[in-house]
Amino acid sequence: MNFNKKLAVAVSGAVLLMAGQIALADSTTDIVDALVSKGVLTEEEGKLISKGHETKKKAEGTVGFKDGFKFSSGDGKSSMSVNGRIQADYRYFDTPTVASAGVQGPNSAFNADTFDIRRAYLGVKGTFRGWMNFEATLDGAGSSAYVKYYWLEAAFSDAFKVRFGQFKPGFGLEQLTSSRFIDMTERDWVASMAPGVNKGIQIAGTPITGMTYALGFNNGSVGTLMADSSQKATEITNNSDGKQVTARVTFNAAEYMGNKEAIAHIGAAYAYDDNAPGAASTTGAGVSFRTNARGTQFLSTTAPAGTNATFYSNPDVTRYGLEGIGSYGPLKLQAEYASMDFQQSGYDDKSINAYYANLSYMLTGEAYAGAYKNGIMDRMSPKNNFTGLGSSGLGAWEIGLRYSKLDATDFVLGTDVVTAASANDVHSWTGGIKWITDPNTRFMLDYVYTDFGRYITGSDDGKSAALTIPAFRNEKAINFRAQFDF
Secondary structure (H helix, E strand, O other), X not given: OOHHHHXXXXXXXXXXXXXXXXXOHHHHHHHHHHHHHOOXXXXXXXXXXXXXXXXXXXXXXXXXXXXXXXXXOOOOOOEEEEEEEXXXXXXXXXXXXXXXXXXXXXXXXXXXXXXXXXXXXXXXXXXXXXOEEEEEEEEOOOOOOEEEEEEEEEEEEOOEXXXXXXXXXXXXXXHHOOOOOOOOOOOOHXXXXXXXXXXXXXXXXXXXXXXXXXXXXXXXXXXXXXXXXXXXXXXXXXXXXXXXXXXEEEEEHHHHOXXXXXXXXXXXXXXXXXXXXXXXXXXOOOOEEEOOOOXXXXXXXXXOOOOOOOOOOOOEEEEEEEEEEEEEOOEEEEEEEEEXXXXXXXXXXXXXXXXXXXXXXXXXXXXXXXXXXXXXXOOOOOOOOXXXXXXXXXXXXXXXXXXXXXXXXXXXXXXXXXXXXXXXEEEEEEEEEEEEEEOOEEEEEEEEXXXXXXXXXXXXXXXOOXXXXXXXXXEEEEXXXXXXXX
16 A cells, blocks of 8 residues: 555544544445545445444444434443423413402413413433433423422333332323323313322333333322322321322234224223322312313312311222224324212212313324324324425324313212302313424414303302302313424
8 A cells, every 4th residue: 555545544534533523424434435436445445444433433322313312322222312392372261350340250360361381391311221211301381490200210121111200100191191292282181180290109011012001109199189280299197198009001903913004092091099188178189170271260179168068088089091092094083081089988979070082183194103102192293394484395284173071060069169160060172273393393273162061150140240250151262382392
């Protein structure tokens, strides 16, 4: 080899090795091939340089982006990604909030027209040495930031994983589906009845293709009986210190049979709270519901002292859930049912039941099966991303319609629940359109109509002069969301 060729080889090798340092690895093969084709390098010399570059790259690991900034070790057994989301909302309601005398009514804090940062998450998650998974996610959208999810998971196999920390226990399809990927801007009442984020331990896995299971044991309803309300609470007394057991199993027959165009998902869930916090006291936890537009709070069992003297102090609470998804290509029907039963010695049993059915259609033809993962709906990727004005891609467009029903007629108005702004047999209809510009960005617009079945401001005829706000028996709302996640 002459001096010039040796110099070329040395310079070429140095350039390629430096390219690896600044993440130009994708062009390495092209550069080597070009030098070989021009006779600067022999094939053996090209292979030697490429091998040295790949060896160095493997030893150092990689940095990249795929739905999050990801760092991976050279052997691929350890990785960590930085993830986040922001959901910027606007909500409009047609319901009255202020009396003619200027006195605020009980609903004013809930159905005020407002811009809102619904969620703002930032966190890390990953895998260490190929089997220890972890996550820590900060929620900064409220008045004070806090760590919402933090857990460690020993993944002994796909069929057997043990998780310990604070997480969502296995119950409910829509509750377990990330807020990034739900059908409408807000989850349904069924999800409100599910056990929410909680501290505990859970075993879960996918024992066979298409099947998932989860079995958990956690603190239970510490702060309140509703979903996502116990995440910042801690055990402070043994007077109502029972724990919660949860279980969920799902099966997707289409996935089991290898059909990549369809979803045939069924599932069932169970949860039991032993000696839960008081369901109707000034200090204990209550049951409360707002409309699916995140508007009027129309039902609450937390009442002034003495109002609910005949109601539960520390009930046992049993939850049941059924779920299903039927989908082929761009059409999807998703439905759920949930029941929440209350039992306590010396009192009549009471229950709340809810269900919804959601029909969705991808106008741009994307198949929902591609967004189904491990028993829940996950990220939808457009066939052609929209990348700005002049883009040839339209992104993905979806339309949807949801009907919801809440039946809490076991709870007597004026006895078991607060008299002001109460309803216990409620229907809701939601129509939505969604634009997914790329896998990480979406815009959503929903119209939500709620029929309370009665005037809900303390009078069933809407004529009482004592009302603090004008009576109304339905709510019309518009929800808009701009969302980005990575």
